[in-house]
Amino acid sequence: MVAVCVAPTDLRPEVDDLTGTVRSDLRRADLPAxxxxxxxxxxxxxxxxxxxxLVACCGSAAADDLLREARALGAEVVRVGTAPSPTAGPLGPLGPLGPHPVAPGDLAGHxxxxxxxxxxxxxxxxxxxxVLCGDRSGGAGVGAVPAFLAAELGLGQSLGLVSVRTEGVGRLVVERRLDGGWRERLAITGPAVLxxxxxxxxxxxxxxxxxxxxxxxxxDVRSPNGSQTPPGEPVAGGMHTxxxxxxxxxxxxxxxxTGDAHERLLALTGALSDREPARVVGPLTAAEAADELLAYLARRGYTT
Amino acid sequence: MTDEQQAPDPPVFDAVVVGAGPAGASAALALARAGRSVVMVERGPFPGAKNVYGGVVYGRVLDEVIPHWWEQVPVQRWVVRRSTMILTDTQAVTLDVRSQAWGAQPYNGMTVFRADFDSWLAQHAIDAGARLLTSTVATGLLRDGSGRICGVRTDRPGGDLRARVVIACDGVNSFLAKEAGLLPRADATHMTLGAKEVLALPAGVIEERFGLGPHEGLDIEAVGGTAGVPGGGFLYTNRDSVSVGVVVSLNGLAASGRRPEDLIASFKAHPGIASYLKGAEVKEYSAHLIPEGGYSTMPELATDGLLVAGDAAAMTLAAGIWLEGVNFAIGAGLEAGRAAATAIGTGDVSAAGLSGYRRALEASFVLRDHKRLRLAPDLVLSDRMQQQYTKVLCDIAEDLFTVTNPQPKPGLVRIMRRVLRRHRVRWRDLARDGLDTARTFR
Structure with missing residues (x-):
């Protein structure tokens, strides 16, 4: 079983400029990239x-449509969380499709x-x-859940990967960024959280x-309390750089x-070729910027 | 056995409704209540995600299908004040109507957020048994061997959705109606562009500024105020925001070279509007085409296996003092759903079998109002009405209430003569347009 942990989130919440209050509408919830x-x-x-x-989600029933989409992709689904109560505004309840509170579940932020x-x-x-996770959730996530998850499951972890590919059954080669523009390649042969x-x-x-x-x-929908189990014993898994x-x-x-040395040099460097040099056109107003972009696209033949 | 023989037959629904806006959700509701299997195909992630409107939703059309709808509808404010403004650059003449009866059951009009309202209506259809397919675009019509429409193609893998009847509620400039040959090539003359901003204002400020009680709302519809581009503006109150925007002739906009956001800015800066918006902060911007051509531009409403409803069938009523769309979409959607259910029951979903749809619309407010007011769109957007009469009316009102003592008051007829001469309006044109207006709104 390959478990994938998700937390559908409103990726474009409203933020009050003055108070910093975040207002999310979970009908707009989507999977972060x-x-x-x-x-x-x-x-x-x-x-x-x-x-x-297995797609595992910690959140409210507002995520169910997205989880069903995952199920339609062939995954099994389990959600940990409670169904949200319809928000009762001053003019009456908004019904099951009305706006929901920010937190997608009781555990959000923990x-x-x-x-x-x-x-x-x-x-x-x-x-x-x-176990696969995103490197961070779409809300106020800091990317800590995968590490905690590895500890809970007693598995090794490799976080922030930029590529994952299989090399036969049970074997993965993954790559992640390191500081200074370096990359690290790891071979993974045992259960792990990525x-x-x-x-x-x-x-x-x-x-x-x-x-x-x-x-x-x-x-499968489980309550947060009912699904908790003691942390697992560390599992010996192969993971080496x-x-x-x-x-x-x-x-x-x-x-x-091809051609003589001069022609070859020109071809390699692009010198003297017909091109549009980069230019600074700003700062512009939104309208002027839109004009500039449209004119550029038209010149390049994209809008004809 | 070949792959083709092994492939399971695609599911066949009684009906596919394309679009889960007011027309689509209503059609699906009627079909589901008639016991028919129906699926709504919605391109947005949820109903209402892609929709824009510019005013008031009149909910009485729901009386029959959702008893006591007002107790559950996701309303922003109940409209108890309706103002019609005639604007020039520096003048405004306003007819302000207020009725507290509109703020009590069964209510008259309401402001809503379409994301809430459309979702709510679609949920009723789902509760009745309809199915909703979101984030899915209907890309074309499916036809059987005889050429009859028998479903839609979607942009999903394996995306053929077969059905006995397709109801196209896919909005203005309907691709499905065009593909079926019902909708002629789009004519910009019959389109307007609506563009609006939603501006945040605290509920208390809205109520104080617009003279409203809690839950009470105001709707302002204006002719003019759009920097010389034929059209008008609007402003309506939500719970803690106001929506303000313009609706302008598409040809006029193109000829002017102006941008929609410029026109909104111009409308917002009008002295009759600006003070309402002081301190408001822009939260959202949206724009949408509006099919304002009315009755004479409506397509054929049915063909073999296909019905068209809502904006897809140009059912927005733009008749000057009446600007309504959502209620017409709901009314048409309900009738489309009922007609489709009846045709499916009789086994005849040909154009003749579906002709009950048009008959039902002609008996209902949808086509009766459109037919009666069929001359209104051209009249309202005519140059004289937009450019001359607004100025004439504002000047007459200004002269009437300008006191020039020690000179005596000039009298109404003299003022009218003077103003008409100033704006080069001939009595003959005025009489003819007056007659046309009377005939249009009789």
């Missing part, structure tokens, strides 16, 4: 390992408790071969039939230029 990447990695790994994906609840929910479905950056992969869309099938279907060096993107072979 990092969690979408984690889910896509989870699905790919499960396909290659012949396993299955990474240790969130991790404990998620760990319990995951264990309730079996022992994970791998957190990934929101880059490199794009979450697939669920098929129509699967979406229709999963719409309205019930799934195979390389640590400055990041150097692979070179891209291009055909060698």
């Amino acid at each position: 990092a969690e979408a990447a984690a889910l896509e990695y989870g699905l790919r790994i499960a396909e290659e390992w012949g396993g299955w994906v 990474p240790a408790a969130t991790a404990a609840a998620l760990a319990g929910a995951i264990r309730g479905h079996g022992q994970p071969a791998l 957190s990934v950056e929101g880059a490199g992969v794009r979450l697939r869309r669920a098929g129509l039939d699967a979406v229709l099938e999963s719409a309205g279907a019930p799934f 195979s390389a640590s060096r400055p990041y150097r993107p692979r070179t891209r072979p291009v055909p060698a230029p």
Whole structure:
């Protein structure tokens, strides 16, 4: 089982300029890019390992539609949290689709408790071969949950990964950023908690039939207290660094230029070629900036 | 056995409703209540996520289908003040109507946030048994071997959705109605652009500034005030914000070279409006096309396997003093849903089988109002009405109330003569337009 932990969040909350109060509307909740990447990695790994994906979420029922979308992608789903009570405004209740409070669940803002609840929910479905998280949640998250989760599950951890690929069943090669533009490559052969950056992969869309099938279907919902279990014993897992060096993107072979030395030099440097030099056009008003952008696109043939 | 033989048949619904706005949700509600299987296909992440409107929702159309709707609708404020303003650059003539009866059951109009209202209405359809498919775009129509429409294509993998009837409630400039050959090529003459800002203001300030009680709201509709571009403006109160914007002729806007946000700024800066907005902070900006052509620009409403409702069928009523859209969309959606349910029951979903839709609309306020007021859109957006009569009316009012003692008061007829001469309006044109106005609004 590959477990993927998600926390759907309103990615564009309103912030009061004066008070700093954050107002979220969980109808707009979506997976942050990092969690979408984690889910896509989870699905790919499960396909290659012949396993299955468990999506674990700590939040309110407002996230259910998104969880059903994950279910339509073939994942099992468990949510830890309580159903939100409809907000009763001065003019009456807004109903189940009305605005919800900021916190997606009782545990929001408490990474240790969130991790404990998620760990319990995951264990309730079996022992994970791998746990994937986003490197940070979309709300006020600081990226602490994966580390707490590793401690709860007794697994090794590798956080902030920029790429994850399989090398046979049960074996992964992952890469993460280090300070100073360095990258570290690790080989992972045992159960581990990984957190990934929101880059490199794009979450697939669920098929129509699967979406229709999963719409309205019930799934496992647990209370935060009921899902907590004692921290697990450390699991011996293979995780070792195979390389640590400055990041150097692979070179891209291009055909060698032809002609005499002068022509080859011009081709290699781009000198004297017809091009539009970079220029500073600001500061501009919004309207002027829009004009500038549109004119640029028109010149480049994008709007014709 | 081939792959094709192994593939399971796609699900077949009684109806697919494209768009979960007011028209779509109402159609789905009617179908679900008639016991039909129906799925709403909504491109946004939730109903109302993509919608924009510019005024008041009149909810009485819901009386039959959601008893005591006012007890649960996600209202911002109940409109008890309705002001109609005629604006020039420096003048304003206002007809201000206030009724406390509008602030009590069964209420008249309300301001809402469409994200709340559309979700609420769609939830009623879901509760009745309809299914909702969000974040899914209907990209085209499916046709069977005989060319009859039998579903829609979507942008999801394996995205064919088969149904006996498709109801296109996909909004202005409906791609589905166009694909079906019902909607002619879009004509900018019959479109206006609505652009609005939502500005934050504390509820207490709104109530003090606009003379309102708690939960009470104001709706201002203005002709003019749009920097010479044919159209008008609006301002309405939400719970702790006001929505202010303009609705302008698309051709007029293009000819002027102005930007919509300039026109909003111009409207907000009008002396008759500016003081209402002091200290308000912009929270949101949105814009949308409005099909204001009315009755004469409506497409055919039904063809084999397809009905069209709401903005997709140009059902927004823009008749000067009446600017309504959501209630017409709901009314049309309900009738579309009922007609589709009946046609499915009889097994005849051809254009003839679905013709009950048009008959029902003609018997209801939807087409009766549109038919009666069919001359209004052209009249309201005519040059004389927009450019000359606003100035004439404001000048007459100004002269009437300007005291020039020691000279005696000039008398109304003399003022009118003077003002008409000043603006080069001929009595003959005035009489003809007066007659047209009387005929339009009789």
